[in-house]
Amino acid sequence: xxxxxxxxxxxxxxxxxxxxxxxxxxKGSVTGILGANGAGKSSLIMAIAGHVEIKNGSIVYxxxxxxxxxxxxxxxxxxxxxxxxxxxxxSMSVYExxxxxxxxxxxxxxxxxxxxxxxxxxxLGERIRQNAGSLSGGEQQMLAIGxxxxxxxxxxxxxxxxxxxxxxxxxxxYEVIEKLNSLDMTIMLVEQSTKRALxxxxxxxxxxxxxxxxxxxxxxxxxxxxxxxxMLGLRNH
Amino acid sequence: xxxxxxxxxxLIQGSTYAIIAVGLTLIYGLLRxxxxxxxGLFTLAAYLGVTVTNQFGSLSLGIVxxxxxxxxxxxxxxxxxxxxxxxxxxxxxxxxxxxxxxxMEELFRLIFGPFGLSFSSAPLxxxxxxxxxxxxxxxxxxxxxxxxxxxxxxxxxxxxxxGIGWRATVDDPEMxxxxxIDPIRVRYLVFFVGSALAAVxxxxxxLLTNLVEPTMGAVPSYKSLAIIVLGGLGNVFGTLIxxxxxxxxxxxxxxxxxxxxxxxxxxxxxxxxxxxxxxxGLFKSR
Numbered sequence: 001x002x003x004x005x006x007x008x009x010x011x012x013x014x015x016x017x018x019x020x021x022x023x024x025x026x027k028g029s030v031t032g033i034l035g036a037n038g039a040g041k042s043s044l045i046m047a048i049a050g051h052v053e054i055k056n057g058s059i060v061y062x063x064x065x066x067x068x069x070x071x072x073x074x075x076x077x078x079x080x081x082x083x084x085x086x087x088x089x090x091s092m093s094v095y096e097x098x099x100x101x102x103x104x105x106x107x108x109x110x111x112x113x114x115x116x117x118x119x120x121x122x123x124l125g126e127r128i129r130q131n132a133g134s135l136s137g138g139e140q141q142m143l144a145i146g147x148x149x150x151x152x153x154x155x156x157x158x159x160x161x162x163x164x165x166x167x168x169x170x171x172x173x174y175e176v177i178e179k180l181n182s183l184d185m186t187i188m189l190v191e192q193s194t195k196r197a198l199x200x201x202x203x204x205x206x207x208x209x210x211x212x213x214x215x216x217x218x219x220x221x222x223x224x225x226x227x228x229x230x231m232l233g234l235r236n237h
Numbered sequence: 238x239x240x241x242x243x244x245x246x247x248l249i250q251g252s253t254y255a256i257i258a259v260g261l262t263l264i265y266g267l268l269r270x271x272x273x274x275x276x277g278l279f280t281l282a283a284y285l286g287v288t289v290t291n292q293f294g295s296l297s298l299g300i301v302x303x304x305x306x307x308x309x310x311x312x313x314x315x316x317x318x319x320x321x322x323x324x325x326x327x328x329x330x331x332x333x334x335x336x337x338x339x340x341m342e343e344l345f346r347l348i349f350g351p352f353g354l355s356f357s358s359a360p361l362x363x364x365x366x367x368x369x370x371x372x373x374x375x376x377x378x379x380x381x382x383x384x385x386x387x388x389x390x391x392x393x394x395x396x397x398x399x400g401i402g403w404r405a406t407v408d409d410p411e412m413x414x415x416x417x418i419d420p421i422r423v424r425y426l427v428f429f430v431g432s433a434l435a436a437v438x439x440x441x442x443x444l445l446t447n448l449v450e451p452t453m454g455a456v457p458s459y460k461s462l463a464i465i466v467l468g469g470l471g472n473v474f475g476t477l478i479x480x481x482x483x484x485x486x487x488x489x490x491x492x493x494x495x496x497x498x499x500x501x502x503x504x505x506x507x508x509x510x511x512x513x514x515x516x517x518g519l520f521k522s523r
Contacts, residue, residue, distance in 0.1 A: 049415060050415070051411060051415065070414075071414055071415040072414060072415070072416075072417045072418075072419070075415060075416060075417055076417060081415060083412070087409060087412045089404070089405050089408045089409060089412070089413075090408075091404075091408060092401070092404060092405065092408065096401050096404075096405075099398060099401050100401060100402065100405045100413060100416050100418065101416055103398065103402055103416050103417045103418055104416065104417030107398075147416075151416065151417075
């Protein structure tokens with residue numbers, strides 16, 4: 001098991017946004033994290049990355065308890081995050097953003113990883129000296145993924161991959177996710193677009209107000225209208 | 238010829254303001270703290286530079302000791318004064334900084350006495366004529382040192398991994414930390430570099446004036462604060478331009494309106510007028 005999250009609660013200050021979650025993520029799988037706005041999806045992956053306070057429970061990664069590790073320690077173990085809104089260093093160039101992504105790796109490895117990123121996203125190679133802030137939305141998302149790949153991750157967590165992107169850019173990004181997954185990378189995908197998420201994922205977990213309302217394979221999820229409603233925030237209480 | 242001579246004198250003065258103000262704006266850009274006690278480190282370095290030079294007869298040793306000591310004291314100030322109050326509102330750090338500066342000033346008075354201290358044999362005072370312009374050797378050394386230091390700083394910030402990590406931390410500390418850039422180390426580095434730059438300025442000003450006093454940091458401090466606002470808070474390039482502009486205005490003002498306004502009054506009048514017209518500064522804040 002790549003990640004085992006047990007009795008997990010996280011939140012901000014006195015507010016708890018994810019309640020008693022249990023989740024197992026298999027090596028080489030794609031896990032879709034679904035739910036309506038404010039359900040706690042982004043908070044979950046931000047907490048796994050170490051940016052949101054964990055209030056209870058544990059995260060075991062590759063057999064090691066990383067619950068109290070700093071974000072930096074989690075990155076160095078192979079957990080990378082593509083955050084919502086991308087959070088690029090916009091006044092810095094494509095090259096500099098990638099250098100920051102590879103900050104913890106050796107200079108030689110960083111160079112090799114950068115070449116791999118340019119193989120995956122050739123457009124970034126063409127825009128290498130351009131400021132990140134001047135790229136199109138799709139290119140910025142590619143750079144955010146590329147920056148995460150510079151850390152040489154084993155688990156890649158992507159928050160809202162398709163948000164604000166044109167359909168063509170979404171297709172390119174999802175093709176890359178599939179390609180990375182075919183190389184045995186474990187992917188966790190937070191997504192508002194349920195159709196896209198169900199297509200790309202092996203398993204899904206559905207959140208509602210911080211609680212897990214359903215988890216299972218994506219094939220099963222596609223058959224349940226109750227789950228789809230929950231993802232869209234249409235379920236009546 | 239007078240025009241060129243004044244212009245060069247202005248650039249010399251402006252470049253000195255620049256290395257004081259760049260340190261200040263780097264610290265502001267990273268922590269959003271107006272580090273008034275920066276001027277205390279400038280004064281400390283001037284005292285150390287003169288004392289070590291007089292004791293050992295080596296200006297180079299004086300500069301090295303002053304720079305390293307001030308750099309380390311800058312880091313200690315961050316660790317003991319600012320770090321515990323970073324989560325408080327910005328005015329708390331500002332009040333702490335002003336208090337610290339006053340305490341440092343009084344400490345210099347107690348240790349070195351209320352009167353000025355000079356080099357026993359002031360180095361680099363010989364006059365050199367370049368293209369008909371008369372300059373003292375220490376003025377030439379001042380401008381060369383300032384240009385070289387700012388050049389090295391720009392190179393580090395733009396071309397090295399450390400510099401790129403530093404700029405990323407200024408931009409988004411949380412994200413940069415998640416890629417393995419230690420924000421605490423970056424803060425130490427910024428305080429060390431900023432304080433070391435102020436230290437070099439302190440020793441150079443001591444060379445130019447051959448006088449070190451407990452209050453010598455006050456005027457450069459006020460001017461630097463105004464310069465970093467003028468240059469756009471946290472904007473290093475803007476700070477550089479504002480410093481040079483202020484130096485040149487001061488040099489010309491001293492000759493043409495010096496009869497009814499003294500040098501510092503001219504500088505502050507210029508800053509007040511510019512900030513009245515453009516309160517957000519000449520360049521964009523970072």
